[in-house]
Amino acid sequence: MQEPTRDANVEADPGLQLTDPTADQIGSADLVVGILAESDSNAIEKVCDALRRLPGPLRIAVLHDDQQQGPATANSEATQEHAFVFHVPSLLAKRDAPVTGILSVSETYQSVFSAAEKLQARGCCIIASKLEVATTPWAWRIAQPLFESQADLVLPHYARRKFEGLLNASIIAPMMRALYGKRVNNPMGPDFGVSQRLFEKMLAAKAGGNQFNSMASLTPTALCQNLQIIEVHFGSRIYPATDWSNMSSALADVLTPVFVDMERNAPCWQRTRVSVPVRVIGEPLLLDQDSTAVDTRPMLESFQLGNRELQEIWSLVLPPATLFELRKLSRLSVEQFRMPDELWVRIVYDFALAHRLRTISRDHLLRSMTPLYLGWVASYAHDLTVAGAMSPERRLEGLSLAYEAGKSYLVSRWRWPDRFNP
Amino acid sequence: MWEQVKQALVDSTARFLTRFANLLPGLAALLIALLVSAVLAWILAAIVRRVLAGLHFDERLGRWGFSSLAEWSPMKSPTRLISRSVAALVIISGFLIGIAAFDFDWTHLFVQKTFDYIPDVLAALLVLFVGNILARFLARSVLIGAVNLNLQYARFLSIGVKWIVIVLAFAMALEHLRIAPSIVELAFGILFGGIVLTLALAIGLSSKDLIAKSVERDAKKASSEPVEDPLRHL
Known part of the structure; x- marks a missing residue:
């Protein structure tokens, strides 16, 4: 396996294009972890520390948007006991504005897939949300089934309070279940573990154009291609507060890729009749249900x-x-x-x-x-x-x-x- | 003297008959042109009607937001309106061809002026058509946006926007047609200003209570403990 250079923060093109010299300099990785959630240097370092303690000779590339974070400072190479973690912030798509709309989120996901392909990774995982109580190493929990159970897509199953994630609960999850016949709870993540096979398919599909959304289309693609999907129990994620003045934009933003996928995959979902559960790993975390009254x-x-x-x-x-x-x-x-x-x-x-x-x-x-x-x-x-x-x-x-x-x-x-x- | 009167009468009759005889081919040409154009118009109208009916044009027009066009159409069918317009255009063209057959200066001039005017008419029609589409699109956008903002006067806002755009398009169309441009300009200014003033007054008056309620609500909120909204959608 090729040794990566320690100063691997090589500048790439600002868009999604990655230049060959960058990939050559960095070498390869077994796992690519894209941290898209807003995190400071300490939080990223904690994730990296947790990843470094993983067993086995793994090479893990961490992509994040924190420009102050330097290259890895701990163990410099993978051993039989510990994984080697190195930072490659330059491979993440850079945006002038913060990543907000579903389109820009999709492009960032795409850049993680591109980086994983360049680094010949066996899988990648994307951490896009914050947990209320950070469980270490939860990045590995979402990546583990990719290596140990040959899963193609690892989806989160968040512990949720009754009034959280309502758009997912009312439309996205039950509709995907009815359409594609698999009972997935959070088909739009936003945290995912993705196998090499799946991210290569996503890259190929995106290259074909046709309004392909790298985040929203992940689960429908895996479902239609009969790839193995595993859910992992997580704690409760911190949901963004409701912006009531922008409700219709949020609804249109989220439902557009779902309905576009529905149109694209019509031959697939019309064949499905019943739904079956998917394999779930871990124990569900029970939360105190919110007793706050809702003004309807x-x-x-x-x-x-x-x-x-x-x-x-x-x-x-x-x-x-x-x-x-x-x-x-x-x-x-x-x-x-x-x-x-x-x-x-x-x-x-x-x-x-x-x-x-x-x-x-x-x-x-x-x-x-x-x-x-x-x-x-x-x-x-x-x-x-x-x-x-x-x-x-x-x-x-x-x-x-x-x-x-x-x-x-x-x-x-x-x-x-x-x-x-x- | 009687001889001279008789001669003058004979000359006048001969001149009239000669002129009338000269007119006859043109008249015959006009009649033939009208007849042919009527037959052609009938055939074309039938073809257009059949094609549009096959395309479910009336239903599609309703879906595209032009349902009010049906109200202006004969038998509430936009298909009929279009087919009859095509027929009328063909008959008018036949009439112009027939008129041109008369070998007079004024008929040539009339036909030439009419043909010179056609680009203006087409441009005016295009402006009206685009203005109409734009008005409906904007009206729908405003209506949905205002309803989602919980504005009780959403419909009123939407209608106001629609008429502002339609009036603007109509004034532009008349400008193209060169019909009393100074009057159109003045009338447009008065009408446009009137609509905007009406909207401003109406919204201002109707929102008086809303603003009072909003201030009252804010005051209540400030005095009471802040209540966290437990709903999370995304």
Whole structure:
């Protein structure tokens, strides 16, 4: 194995292009760890220390955006007892602005995959979120199944409170489960372990263009290619606070790649009938559920306003029966308001179909879904806060089953959008 | 004297008959041109109607946000509106060809001026069409954005934006057509300013209560303990 140079902070092109001399100078690595979460030098050093204590002769390249971090200072080469860790910040895509939108996140993921390919790594892992309680070495926990269980994709299974990760819980996870037939809890990570086979596929697919999103498309690609997926139990991640004034942008940002993938993978998911669980490693961490009351009134007001003013847009997307149900719902009081799962599922599927058919501008379409989403969140919050409420897990399992039951509706509308219009 | 009167009458009749005889080929040409163009218009209109019906043009137009076009159309069908417009264009062209057949200076001049005017008409139509699309797109953007910001006057804002763009496009189209440009300019200024003033007044008056409520809410928030929002979406 080629020895890396100690001063491996070689400048690469600012974009995603990596020059050959850089890769030659750095040599190769067994594992590439991309740290995308906002971390200071100490936090990165802690991750590296944890990685250095890993058993076996492993060479681990760490990519991060902290310019002050110098090259590795501890053990200089891999031994039978300890891994060798070295920093390669230059291989991470550099941006002038902070990485925020899903597009720039996707490009950063892509740069980690490119670096892993250049370094001929057997796998890479991406750490993009912060845990409430950092468990060491959690970077290795997500990478371990790549080496020991020959997994192609390692997904996190975060411990979550009932009102956290709502967009994932209400749309992304249950829809992926219904579409692709695997019960994955966090298909969009954002922390991932990716095998060489998968990141090479991702790089090839990205080169083909076609609106490929390196973060959002990871799980659908692995699912459609029948690659091995393993989930690892983690603690609770720190979720970003809600920016209510920007809710519709967030919704459009997240759902766009999901619906684009849905269109691309239509031949794959139309074959799937039932869902099966994926292998899970580790023990679930139980959290104290938040008892803070949720004020659902503003969300309901938004739903009612949307129902009043966006009818002309919704009527282009939703069938008359759904519109009728929504009108009935909008007349209910705050205490009585409940959005049935079946209705919500049909709405999501109809919006996915309208996205595919480009019924109206895609941006308008997804933004006009915001009041409906807030209506679902209000209904979910009511369900979990009333006396004798069911557990969040049971509530979300019911929603997932509704997504699975509604799949025949989606398939029919997808195949015959003009003819099948209930 | 009677001889002279008789001669003058005969000369005048001969001149009239000669002129009329000269006019007849042109008249016949006009009639033939109109007849041919009517037949051609009927065939073209039928083809256009059939093609648009095959493309489900009426439904698509509704999806693209031009549902109001159906209200202006004969039998509420934009397909019919377009096919009839095509037919009218062909008949007008036939009429112009027929008129040009008369060997008079003024007919030549008329046809020439009409043809010179066609690019302006086309440009005005294009401006109207693009203005309409833009108005609808912006109106929809404003409506969705305002609803997502929970603004009760979302619809009013959206309509205001739509009419501002339509009025602007209409004024530009009239400018292209060179129809009373100074009056159009003045009228546009008054109308545009009026719309903006109306919007400003309406929003200002309707938001008076909202601002009061908002200030009240902020005051309440400041006096009470801050409550953390437990909802996390992303």
